[in-house]
Amino acid sequence: MPGFSFECEYAKSARATCKQCKEKIDKGALRLGLKVVASLDGEEDAAARQQAHAAESTKWHHADCFPQVRGAAWFRKHLPESVETCAGFGDLAEADRARVVALFATCRGAAPGAGDTPCKTPHPGKKRSAGAEAEEQPSGKQARVEAAGVLTGEQLQAIEVTKAELSKKNAAMLGALLAKNGLPKTGRKEDLLERAAECRVLGVPPTCATCSKARLKWSRVSGAFSCPGFFDEEEKRFKRCKGPGEGDDLARTPWQELGA
Ligand SMILES: [Zn+2]
Ligand SMILES: [Zn+2]
DSSP states (O other): OOEEEEEEEEESSSSBOOOTTBBBBTTOOOOEEEEEEOOTTTTTOHHHHHHHHHHTOOOEEETTGGGSSOOHHHHHHHHHHSGGBBBBBGGGGGGHHHHHHHHHHHHOOSSTTTTOOOOOOOOOOOSSSSGGGGGGOOHHHHSOOOOOOTTTTHHHHHHHHHHHTTTOOOOOHHHHHHHHTTTOOOEEEEEEHHHHHHHHOOOOOOOOEEEEBBBOOTTTOOOOOOOOOEEEETTTEOOOOSSTTTOOOOOOOOOOTTTO
């Protein structure tokens, strides 16, 4: 039975064409790949393996075109449970990981009308250099497409209201607010807003009890906590952590306002 594998990466060249809108994918642009993986169970024959291999070339798409490639039901069946297992995900910048999480949620039909919107090709224009890509992300679309994941409609709405309220603050104030709650303050203002609003509504994820160093990360898609690891000051290297362990306390701590 054939399976599918998903990849995400920054385009290594400008040669690939989006299989959805047929336009070029700029070098350095975030692109999503879909690959048919033929199951080779029992295929001992070299020719059959060769054939299967030929069918394995990755089809690339603009990140924003990707949700239109297949229907929501197909995506719900074939997308990986956890976006972290998508090849290349770990190598993306934090803002783009959030973008892929949001895109996968859109693929599964989280946003109304997803799948039948025409390709708006919000990818950067041809005159821009690949280096400018990072700050040229089409944030408008990302802002509209929210990753619902395991959140209830009520929680999503509360987060939206909180975001609108917090958006009056500038990035420095948001950063201070996040730091007060022990949360990372890196990213664009949109990322800071999302992070602050989510933790203000749901509470702040606890520190990992396994390493007692890093604050746990929570995936809106899977609803699971994971430890991002930490930088060991003594050994001067980054350490991975398998936390949280079974029985670790995962209770969120209440959000703290500045000056409180
Ligand atoms: Zn496209
Ligand atoms: Zn840990």
